[in-house]
Amino acid sequence: MGQVTGGLERSAKELIRLKESLFWTIAWPSIWVLLSGAIFVKGIPEDVLPVVKGSMTVPMMVFALMIAGMSNLPATVSTDRERGTLAKLMSMPASPWRDFLGRVLGLLCFSALAVVLVGLVGYATGARFRLSAAEVLLALGFLLVGFTASAGIGSVIASLVKNVQGAIMTGVGLSVITAAISGVMAPYSALPASLQSFARIYPISSVNSAIIYVLFGEEYSGYTPLTVAQVASTVATSIGILAVGIILYTKIAWRRR
Amino acid sequence: MNAIHIEGLRKSYGREEVLRGVNLDVREGEFYALMGPNGSGKTTLLSILASTLLPSSGTIEIYGRKPQQARELVGYVPQSNFTIPNLTGRENLIYFASVLGYSRSESARLADDLLEKVGLSADAKKRVSAYSGGMRKRLEAATALFPGIKVMLLDEPTTGLDPSARRMFLGLLQDLKGEATSILLVTHLGSDAEIASKVGLIDGGRMIAQGEPEELRALSGLRNVISIETAAKSQRAVEALKPFSENGRVLETDVGYRVYSRDQEKATPEIVRALDRAGARVVKVESATPSLEDVFFKMTGRSVSGSV
Numbered sequence: 310m311g312q313v314t315g316g317l318e319r320s321a322k323e324l325i326r327l328k329e330s331l332f333w334t335i336a337w338p339s340i341w342v343l344l345s346g347a348i349f350v351k352g353i354p355e356d357v358l359p360v361v362k363g364s365m366t367v368p369m370m371v372f373a374l375m376i377a378g379m380s381n382l383p384a385t386v387s388t389d390r391e392r393g394t395l396a397k398l399m400s401m402p403a404s405p406w407r408d409f410l411g412r413v414l415g416l417l418c419f420s421a422l423a424v425v426l427v428g429l430v431g432y433a434t435g436a437r438f439r440l441s442a443a444e445v446l447l448a449l450g451f452l453l454v455g456f457t458a459s460a461g462i463g464s465v466i467a468s469l470v471k472n473v474q475g476a477i478m479t480g481v482g483l484s485v486i487t488a489a490i491s492g493v494m495a496p497y498s499a500l501p502a503s504l505q506s507f508a509r510i511y512p513i514s515s516v517n518s519a520i521i522y523v524l525f526g527e528e529y530s531g532y533t534p535l536t537v538a539q540v541a542s543t544v545a546t547s548i549g550i551l552a553v554g555i556i557l558y559t560k561i562a563w564r565r566r
Numbered sequence: 567m568n569a570i571h572i573e574g575l576r577k578s579y580g581r582e583e584v585l586r587g588v589n590l591d592v593r594e595g596e597f598y599a600l601m602g603p604n605g606s607g608k609t610t611l612l613s614i615l616a617s618t619l620l621p622s623s624g625t626i627e628i629y630g631r632k633p634q635q636a637r638e639l640v641g642y643v644p645q646s647n648f649t650i651p652n653l654t655g656r657e658n659l660i661y662f663a664s665v666l667g668y669s670r671s672e673s674a675r676l677a678d679d680l681l682e683k684v685g686l687s688a689d690a691k692k693r694v695s696a697y698s699g700g701m702r703k704r705l706e707a708a709t710a711l712f713p714g715i716k717v718m719l720l721d722e723p724t725t726g727l728d729p730s731a732r733r734m735f736l737g738l739l740q741d742l743k744g745e746a747t748s749i750l751l752v753t754h755l756g757s758d759a760e761i762a763s764k765v766g767l768i769d770g771g772r773m774i775a776q777g778e779p780e781e782l783r784a785l786s787g788l789r790n791v792i793s794i795e796t797a798a799k800s801q802r803a804v805e806a807l808k809p810f811s812e813n814g815r816v817l818e819t820d821v822g823y824r825v826y827s828r829d830q831e832k833a834t835p836e837i838v839r840a841l842d843r844a845g846a847r848v849v850k851v852e853s854a855t856p857s858l859e860d861v862f863f864k865m866t867g868r869s870v871s872g873s874v
Contacts, residue, residue: 315664393646
């Protein structure tokens, strides 16, 4: 079985059974999908309504990824620290790298479930997506990049913020604020120029725009995020953040004083 | 052969020295209890053995190896409830087995064996959040019983347990006594330490004495103790008892006091009268065998449970 698969199973089960993570990662984005589908669609012609609803569902799927990586991951790590699970693991012949990999893979399973459920809620409210095989694969690839960045930021929070409440609040706060100012929770076109620049650099909002662009076109993404430079920068930044997160996790969270 | 060998162990946090040259040996298969009050350094010592803390200086060996190189031999049970509440007891053990590198089927088989060993088979599929404190502690002990583990490190395992759960847990430890596993238990409860084959007393980061419980009793010079249960406790009662106790030391317990007097027959009625004058209603007075808490108190002048 090994530490990685054991950690994966443990992490996925723990998150699925935790009411708080179910609420923040699945219920909350779903509620937003329901609300936005009911409130922000007045005056929109019927023929484009499914696409508009679709373009409002995608950001909430991305937001679910943000909460999963940036809040759930630090919450589980800091809970492990507070209740002594981490000390127990450190006393065993366990590898911090394998522990990290198990946690992140478990989180990936939970995030995938969250994204699918939020997407289904959108679908149930009338959202429709362009779903050719190539576009779906591209969108999934971008979701994976978004997950990488979220998990990276979450690992940094998990390593630096020691207590559970602090870790959760930092994760949720950072998710909400960065989502609000980077075009995840508001249309890119509505952002001031300085924040539009940030939205292009911030990997998660870049991923969000890229998926919307792929599934609905530039009219809904507000710009063309699928340039070689932006995609390369988004992928590189996401991997870089995750790398920093892994190093901090193995060096700080597992540090023996 | 020594399962644990510690020589000149020192540990400092900044300018504060928590362990001040501790020497301690635990033989293979021995049940050793390290007893001391809160802040005496016993948890720090255990954390160093569990390789979650690094020593400042000194020699620490587990079967001749440094703690970090001997982690597969160590089963550490921290004081906190470290098992995962949203998983079942069985799932917890499967997870910890996987960390030790066992396959899925081996982990499942071991989990079932260990649950039976600690008496939790019937509750294997319950989530740990539904376990009582005693059940949780037994599950945690099970994580230190995987095959290959030769040294069990237990940090205050009975703290917070009700008397019945505590007795059950100590019974489990007694069952393990004599098996190949060496046990190092740290506690501030003399009654927990009584079941060990060897006891070390630690105070202020220094070892005060170590030996078999009877050796320690003999070393302290204590023969008999007068145990007094009162309806309420007060400083006036303590002052009234001081003249009857050797060195004027009175140990305060949960229910009253313990007095160390050479002539119990003569002292007992006088004690009752003195307490009456001090306004303390006496519920029970009896002669008792000195406990390890009495021994610690006699040697250090401090209560091991910190209630003086």
